[in-house]
Amino acid sequence: MTNPDNPQKENNPTNPAATEADGVGALPHGRPLQTDFNDGRDYPRLGSFSFRRGKLTDNQEAVWEKNWPQLGKVLSAELIDIDEWFGRSAPNGTIVEIGSGTGTSTAAMAPLEQDTNVVAVELYKAGHAKLLGSVVREGISNVRLIRGDGVEVLQRMFAPQSLTGVRIYFPDPWPKARHHKRRIIQSGTLHLIAERLMPGGILHVATDHADYAEWIDELVEVEPQLEYLGWPEDQSEIPVLTDRQIITKFEGKGLDKNHVIKEYLWRKK
Numbered sequence: 001m002t003n004p005d006n007p008q009k010e011n012n013p014t015n016p017a018a019t020e021a022d023g024v025g026a027l028p029h030g031r032p033l034q035t036d037f038n039d040g041r042d043y044p045r046l047g048s049f050s051f052r053r054g055k056l057t058d059n060q061e062a063v064w065e066k067n068w069p070q071l072g073k074v075l076s077a078e079l080i081d082i083d084e085w086f087g088r089s090a091p092n093g094t095i096v097e098i099g100s101g102t103g104t105s106t107a108a109m110a111p112l113e114q115d116t117n118v119v120a121v122e123l124y125k126a127g128h129a130k131l132l133g134s135v136v137r138e139g140i141s142n143v144r145l146i147r148g149d150g151v152e153v154l155q156r157m158f159a160p161q162s163l164t165g166v167r168i169y170f171p172d173p174w175p176k177a178r179h180h181k182r183r184i185i186q187s188g189t190l191h192l193i194a195e196r197l198m199p200g201g202i203l204h205v206a207t208d209h210a211d212y213a214e215w216i217d218e219l220v221e222v223e224p225q226l227e228y229l230g231w232p233e234d235q236s237e238i239p240v241l242t243d244r245q246i247i248t249k250f251e252g253k254g255l256d257k258n259h260v261i262k263e264y265l266w267r268k269k
């Protein structure tokens with residue numbers, strides 16, 4: 001049965017409350033925060049996702065328990081004081097990466113963008129546990145983590161014009177037509193991202209999925225506050241790092257299948 005107020009509940013037989021132990025970094029019990037944007041734009045409907053994926057090792061659990069309280073937050077209605085969280089006012093501002101997965105590129109890029117704060121947003125605890133492990137092991141000081149739906153995180157936890165960049169690398173392609181409404185790149189998400197970027201801020205999206213690329217191609221001009229830049233050969237004018245440094249887990253899977261990687265950049269006007 002469809003529950004229009006709570007599509008996640010409808011699609012998600014694995015209630016997180018039933019599968020995750022309470023503790024630091026656990027998603028809250030009950031109905032997840034879901035904004036009714038009601039502005040005529042399209043917003044993704046959160047699809048089903050399993051909270052069982054990947055079990056943390058004892059070492060990862062220990063690292064999580066010790067470090068999450070300082071370095072992580074769970075989606076909430078808290079508007080983040082970015083300077084306080086990072087303990088500085090970063091010269092190059094703050095980038096939010098939505099769907100960081102295991103955070104391989106996040107950790108690889110961070111040392112090259114020391115003057116930038118990077119906030120990795122992911123639903124998947126085991127993915128964030130890997131990134132947290134890298135952050136702690138490698139002494140990375142400019143990365144923080146948020147657990148929750150990236151759309152709600154942007155909507156509730158970041159102020160308008162507070163970001164210099166947003167990254168979405170290899171978002172879930174939801175290949176079946178009846179699942180396209182779950183794709184994160186939609187007119188509403190592009191609008192919300194534009195609202196959160198400061199003028200000159202950059203949105204960078206990459207996909208290896210040909211059908212998703214066609215879907216994005218249709219949307220590149222839909223948000224009037226974003227100037228579509230394509231993927232310029234000369235990126236010296238782009239004020240944020242666009243080189244992932246390392247092939248991400250999902251990029252590698254696509255390349256193994258000979259998929260073509262397509263990259264997109266937009267600039268907030």
Ligand SMILES: C[S@@+](CC[C@H](N)C(=O)[O-])C[C@H]1O[C@@H](n2cnc3c(N)ncnc32)[C@H](O)[C@@H]1O
Nearest residue numbers: 099100101122123149150169170172248249250
């Ligand atoms: C295909 S994977 C790509 C992961 C990583 N960027 C990479 O390239 O290896 C997509 C990731 O986005 C996460 N994800 C999906 N929907 C999300 C949402 N609404 N908010 C935050 N993360 C999301 C998934 O849990 C998954 O880890």
